[in-house]
Amino acid sequence: MKRLNFHRLILWSMLLLFAAWFLVPLYVMLTTSLKDAEQLRAGNLLSLPTAPTLDAWFKAWETACTGVQCEGLKPFFWNSVVMVVPAVLLSTLIGSLNGYVLSKWKFRGSETLFAFMLFGVFMPMQVVLLPMSQVLGWLGVASSIWGLMLVHVVAGIPSTTLFFRNYYIGLPDELIKAAQLDGAGFWMIFRRIVLPLSLPILVVTLIWQFTNIWNDFLYGVVFSGADSKPITVGLNNLANTSSAVKEYNVDMAAALIAALPTLFVYVVAGKYFVRGLTAGAVKG
Amino acid sequence: MGALAIRNIHKTYNETVHILKGIDLEIEAGEFLILVGPSGCGKSTLLSMIAGLDQPTSGSIHIGERDVTNLPSKDRDIAMVFQSYALYPNMTVAQNIAFGLEIRKVPKAERKAAVDRVSAMLQIGHLLDRKPGQLSGGQRQRVAMGRALARDPKLFLFDEPLSNLDAKLRVEMRAEIKLLHQRTKTTTVYVTHDQVEAMTLGDRIAVMKDGLVQQFGTPAQIYNRPANRFVAEFIGSPAMNMIDAQRAGTALTAQGVELATTEAQCTAMQAHGSAELVYGLRPESISFADHGLPGTLSMIEPTGPETYATVDTAAGKLTARVPGVLQAAVGDAVHLQWSADQSHLFDRISGVRVG
Numbered sequence: 001m002k003r004l005n006f007h008r009l010i011l012w013s014m015l016l017l018f019a020a021w022f023l024v025p026l027y028v029m030l031t032t033s034l035k036d037a038e039q040l041r042a043g044n045l046l047s048l049p050t051a052p053t054l055d056a057w058f059k060a061w062e063t064a065c066t067g068v069q070c071e072g073l074k075p076f077f078w079n080s081v082v083m084v085v086p087a088v089l090l091s092t093l094i095g096s097l098n099g100y101v102l103s104k105w106k107f108r109g110s111e112t113l114f115a116f117m118l119f120g121v122f123m124p125m126q127v128v129l130l131p132m133s134q135v136l137g138w139l140g141v142a143s144s145i146w147g148l149m150l151v152h153v154v155a156g157i158p159s160t161t162l163f164f165r166n167y168y169i170g171l172p173d174e175l176i177k178a179a180q181l182d183g184a185g186f187w188m189i190f191r192r193i194v195l196p197l198s199l200p201i202l203v204v205t206l207i208w209q210f211t212n213i214w215n216d217f218l219y220g221v222v223f224s225g226a227d228s229k230p231i232t233v234g235l236n237n238l239a240n241t242s243s244a245v246k247e248y249n250v251d252m253a254a255a256l257i258a259a260l261p262t263l264f265v266y267v268v269a270g271k272y273f274v275r276g277l278t279a280g281a282v283k284g
Numbered sequence: 285m286g287a288l289a290i291r292n293i294h295k296t297y298n299e300t301v302h303i304l305k306g307i308d309l310e311i312e313a314g315e316f317l318i319l320v321g322p323s324g325c326g327k328s329t330l331l332s333m334i335a336g337l338d339q340p341t342s343g344s345i346h347i348g349e350r351d352v353t354n355l356p357s358k359d360r361d362i363a364m365v366f367q368s369y370a371l372y373p374n375m376t377v378a379q380n381i382a383f384g385l386e387i388r389k390v391p392k393a394e395r396k397a398a399v400d401r402v403s404a405m406l407q408i409g410h411l412l413d414r415k416p417g418q419l420s421g422g423q424r425q426r427v428a429m430g431r432a433l434a435r436d437p438k439l440f441l442f443d444e445p446l447s448n449l450d451a452k453l454r455v456e457m458r459a460e461i462k463l464l465h466q467r468t469k470t471t472t473v474y475v476t477h478d479q480v481e482a483m484t485l486g487d488r489i490a491v492m493k494d495g496l497v498q499q500f501g502t503p504a505q506i507y508n509r510p511a512n513r514f515v516a517e518f519i520g521s522p523a524m525n526m527i528d529a530q531r532a533g534t535a536l537t538a539q540g541v542e543l544a545t546t547e548a549q550c551t552a553m554q555a556h557g558s559a560e561l562v563y564g565l566r567p568e569s570i571s572f573a574d575h576g577l578p579g580t581l582s583m584i585e586p587t588g589p590e591t592y593a594t595v596d597t598a599a600g601k602l603t604a605r606v607p608g609v610l611q612a613a614v615g616d617a618v619h620l621q622w623s624a625d626q627s628h629l630f631d632r633i634s635g636v637r638v639g
Contacts, residue, residue: 172368172370174366174367174368174370175370175372177335177337177357177364177366177370178364178366178370178371178372178431179372179383180336180337180356180357180358181335181336181337181357181358181362181363181364181384182358182383182384182387182431183357183358183384183387183388184358184383184387185358188387192372192383193372193374196374197373197374
């Protein structure tokens with residue numbers, strides 16, 4: 001018993017140590033963002049704010065300069081929202097349809113097709129930059145929010161397809177046959193049987209796609225136009241715009257603003273995320 | 285024209301694997317057809333084709349007057365109970381039962397009436413609001429049958445519906461399926477690998493092996509006059525005793541023991557010509573007597589109402605099935621007796637019935 005307690009002690013101290021190690025940067029960001037310029041100048045990184053203020057947050061949101069314009073992160077944030085929400089929904093929906101076809105309506109060559117799609121999961125993003133900008137130009141959506149959305153939808157399809165296909169493999173084929181005998185067709189089975197059984201994997205895919213697209217910088221910086229830059233590009237510009245004094249509190253507040261939506265999504269749907277990743281075949 | 289006719293069905297996969305090699309079956313309205321055979325015999329493939337979930341390479345399938353070979357499942361007016369039941373986990377029992385009707389745009393009031401009708405028939409009225417995940421195996425089985433019954437189909441298909449149940453429940457549900465059929469008189473095709481289910485449920489049995497129908501007949505025909513050695517050994521438990529025998533003229537011997545045959549069998553043997561035969565005896569045809577074939581008891585298996593006794597004889601090991609408890613011990617010397625008209629003769633090479 002005593003031995004066991006000793007082990008527990010080691011285990012817990014290690015866990016706490018690692019947790020602290022990973023949480024320190026967040027702590028520094030949060031405290032720094034609440035400090036005023038004067039306390040910043042004092043230079044103690046780990047101290048608590050003596051007079052907490054949200055000034056840096058307001059500045060980051062509304063008035064900080066990102067290059068020549070000084071409107072804060074607000075326009076970038078809304079660009080991201082407008083681009084991310086449809087891109088996430090579309091890529092998830094297409095992935096779920098693809099997965100449904102590749103697992104339950106196999107056709108000659110569908111396995112090969114799936115193997116090629118898997119390729120897309122592992123392909124480095126940089127590879128597509130040049131051909132993609134060419135394509136966007138042909139389609140007339142270069143340097144627009146629509147072009148960026150399209151890029152994210154296309155880039156997301158391989159992984160969303162993989163998620164859904166592997167999940168649907170676990171759904172018994174007999175369910176589909178039973179529905180066919182009941183008179184349901186391709187779309188009816190998808191809508192009434194398959195989609196309602198997809199909640200865990202839907203949540204996983206939504207979180208995955210949201211995080212990826214929201215946090216993307218490369219596509220955002222390459223394919224967006226002057227007024228369609230996403231928040232990651234905005235944050236970069238804000239932090240790189242030089243003024244007389246480096247405003248760390250504003251930079252930290254801006255970084256937190258950029259990270260909040262993904263944090264929020266994890267907190268709200270995180271338990272489904274873990275459950276969905278570990279869920280086996282649907283019982284019943 | 286029968287309620288279901290299957291004409292010369294062939295199925296080949298990848299042009300090399302021959303699953304079905306010419307199946308011909310026909311049953312009348314209201315009959316209960318059993319497809320039975322070992323795994324890999326093609327029975328489930330054949331059922332899938334009747335259901336419209338698989339396409340034959342050649343041949344045709346008729347339900348009533350209609351050629352349904354190329355019709356999709358939904359236009360065949362059939363319902364099916366699957367081995368895994370395949371209940372929709374996201375719907376309640378009532379929704380499961382009504383789903384087929386809903387798809388076919390049956391008005392709500394009629395749907396409700398159908399659900400009430402089948403739930404009363406199957407005694408699942410108290411389960412209607414539950415999800416399949418909250419049901420026991422036997423209850424799921426009932427719901428699956430209810431879903432199939434709701435549409436009042438022309439043809440009812442069962443794909444090994446009892447194989448996921450424990451032994452006791454299996455016997456109960458078997459009786460229930462039989463009662464249900466007696467009541468509804470819906471033409472039924474039932475796939476199983478269990479010969480007891482085949483014998484107890486079927487009006488007609490098709491014994492299949494290697495993509496061919498070995499014998500198609502009533503349970504009595506299948507049991508009393510098996511068409512070949514495979515059918516004889518597959519149906520019946522314990523299996524039929526098979527004694528390798530040689531024919532010389534009209535006399536049949538095995539290891540020097542003379543085996544009794546009827547006059548009809550003598551004539552058939554001579555007409556058949558082959559000297560290498562197999563002499564088959566059902567365990568219940570053999571009884572203990574004061575004289576007859578001598579042997580030693582090597583194993584006794586009491587089941588309660590009857591006893592299986594294995595006896596080593598000069599002709600080989602024979603199993604006898606005798607009523608009640610056997611008053612004997614292993615090692616006892618016994619004599620076995622049977623009447624010649626209970627015996628079956630098969631060709632040893634081809635396995636076909638000789639007489």
